[in-house]
Amino acid sequence: MEIRSRGIRKSIVSERHYRDRTSILVGEHFWQGDIAIAEGAIAADCRFFAGYPITPASEIAERMSLRLPFIGGVYIQLEDELASMAAILGASWTGTKAMTATSGPGLSLMLENFGLGIMTETPCVIVNVQRGSPSTGLPTFFGQADMMQARWGSHGDYEVIALAPSSAQECFDFTITAFNLSEKYRLPVFILTDGLVGHMTEKVVVPSPSEIKVFGRRKTKKPPQEYLPYEPEADLVPQMANFGEGYRLHTTGLTHDERGYPDMTIGTQDRLIRRLMNKIRQNADDIIIVEEKDIEDADVVVVSYGVTSRVVPSAVEKAKRDGIKIGQLRLITVWPFPEKRISELSEKVKAWVVPEINLGQIVREVERSVGKRSKVALVSHAGGDVHDPEDIYKVIKEVIQ
Amino acid sequence: MKQRCSIRISGFGGQGIVLSGYIVGKAASLHDKKNSAFTQSYGPEARGGACSACVVIEEGKISYPLVKNADFLIVLSKEGYEKYSDKVTAEGLTFVDSDLVSGALVDNQKVFGIPATRLAESMGKKIVANIIMLGFFTAVTGVISKEAMIESIKTSVKKSFIDINLKAFARGCEHAATIRGQE
Known part of the structure; x- marks a missing residue:
């Protein structure tokens, strides 16, 4: 079933049968x-x-x-x-x-x-x-x-x-x-x-x-008199209740306690901010998704994300034909950044190449994770187009020499 | 057919260039069961000027989805021809509306011509020139199967226009036969 993207009014008519469909x-x-x-x-x-x-x-x-x-x-x-x-x-x-x-x-x-x-x-x-x-x-x-x-x-x-x-x-x-x-x-x-x-x-x-796996709302099972809107579970995430369901709910952008009420004290700020950060940091392994290709025994690894990942393979194939041991690491989750994995790999990988359609953003995260253990090279592009695979190939050749 | 094949369609915004790309891409992807990536002009040229639509077709997964030099160039305007005629691969084939693209040297070897707009006018609907062109292209190259194109046209145009578009497609295919006859 297709809908053309033009002529909204006409499309609405052809969309009517959605009522009868899942x-x-x-x-x-x-x-x-x-x-x-x-x-x-x-x-x-x-x-x-x-x-x-x-x-x-x-x-x-x-x-x-x-x-x-x-x-x-x-x-x-x-x-x-x-x-x-x-x-x-x-x-x-x-x-x-x-x-x-x-x-x-x-x-x-x-x-x-x-x-x-x-x-x-x-x-x-x-x-x-x-x-x-x-x-x-x-x-x-x-x-x-x-x-x-x-x-x-x-x-x-x-x-x-x-x-x-x-x-x-x-x-x-x-x-x-x-x-x-x-x-x-x-x-x-x-x-x-x-x-x-x-x-x-x-x-x-x-x-x-x-x-299709769908994760539903983390609704509380507690009765309203026992429920605290910001009381965390073991993974530091609190359970939710909807407004209008009989729970006493308050939520605010101000620093708040477990009841959800403003409590602008240093102690509460410390607890809240650390929990908000740690619910992601401590669960990073569960969240982070990367795609690795030919990464074992690679001397050079190209890190890419989004549309740039579709340009990288032609540059990598060319480098392979030159006998370069080269792998690819694609960030499916760009954030949180897979610093642990890149740090591990840096023990063996000699150089990293990071093509991105900007003048150097994710490359800094790669540098931070790699430290001084291996070389990191950016292939920048100011925008409007994807990289010429040749430009990525040239940088691969340069870093390995 | 090569592992990877690229098609560029160009003309004025309004000639159905973007729709043509969509029909070709969908035919290859959903009906011929290959993979295709379809990209199109989004600037002001999509509403006039040299509009273009590109389709990459591959048996396997498409890595690089853009077209630099096309294996097949289909042009419906002089401006489009001037802009893209040199962005064709060495073995590439060009298809032109021979009435509208006056600069092209039609030899029916590398450059194929069809008076698509005139044929469309004779059918009473100038706007189906793009589909006549696609019929001609499909019959000459066989890059996409006729069946797939027909299915794709059926699901891409408004119901009341399906018949005239299928007739236009058939008209383009017929014209390809006359060229073969000449050879």
Whole structure:
């Protein structure tokens, strides 16, 4: 079943039969990355979307506006990104899985309320379809320069989770993973894709609902009189109750105690911030997903993420033909960063090559993890296109000599 | 067919360039059961100017999804021809609307011509020129199966336009037969 992305009004008519279908469109489709993200969200039970259109993320909002009304969900286009982010936090506290989607300029506006989501431990998903930046940059071209914005863009000290899909299929799959992680660890989770992946159309296979693992809300089983909204479980994550279910609930961006009430003392600040950080740090092994290829006995390893991972293989193949022992490590979760794994590998790996469509962001994380044990080389690109595989190949040759 | 094959379609925004790319990509991916990646113009050129759509088709997983030099170039405007005619591989084939692309030297060896827009006008619907072109391209190259293209067209255009588009596709295929006859 296909919907053309043009002519919204006409499409709504052709969408009517969704009422009679299950919400998950099982089968093979030829979808844009953006559409696959929307469908992945729906497959993960997302039923609320608030957003403000922006190239190259608008198709996600468009798809959600066509789909959600017919499957018991709500779609709102809001006046701006500040309101959109606030709306998905509010929706999440009603027990509804919620998402918003934007690009760099919009994400800049969302980040204040992203911090509120971190502090209130609100599960939701934020999609950033990156374009050339800074500012309004290159609206119809792509980039990968918001990696550190996602990591540190809101004020304060916190940990984040971000996934970087590189194909339409991964847009579908990783969106489900993003929702699962956000529910499990109770925080807003980023999908950091880019305009090329978002706008590229490829085959997407949607499995049957029984094959899709969906992590539900961590609802409390305690009776209202025993429940404390911010009392952590063993993995440091507290259980949730929805507003309006008879639980005494209070949530705030101010430093709060286990009851959720403001308690602006040094002791409470220390306990809260350490728990918010540690719920990610201590569970990093459970969260981090990397894809490794030919990594054993590699002298050089190319670290990449997102769309850049699709350019790396041709450079690596060429280097292999020259007899270079070369492996690939792909970051599926860019955050938390797999520092432990890269540090381990640095005992043997002689050099690291990091191509990214920015002038050096993730390369610093690689350098930090490697220390002085091996060489690290960046292959930069200012944005608007992917690397020429030849440029990556040249750097591989240079570092190994 | 090679392991990997790339197709670029170019013309004015509004000639159905993006839809053509979508139809080719979907035919290869869903109906011929290969893999394909379809990318398109998103700038102002998608609404006029030299618009382009690219499709990469591979038996296996597609790593690099973009097209630099295309194995097959399909052009429906002079501007598109001027912009992309040199971005074709050494063995590459070019398909032009012979009325609209005046600069192209049609030899039916490397450069194939079809008066697609004129044929479409004779069918009473100028807008199906792109589908006539796809029929011609499919019949000459066999990169995608005719059956797959027909299925893809059926699910990509509005219901009331399926018939005229399938007729246009058949018209393009027929024209390829006349060229073979000449040889």
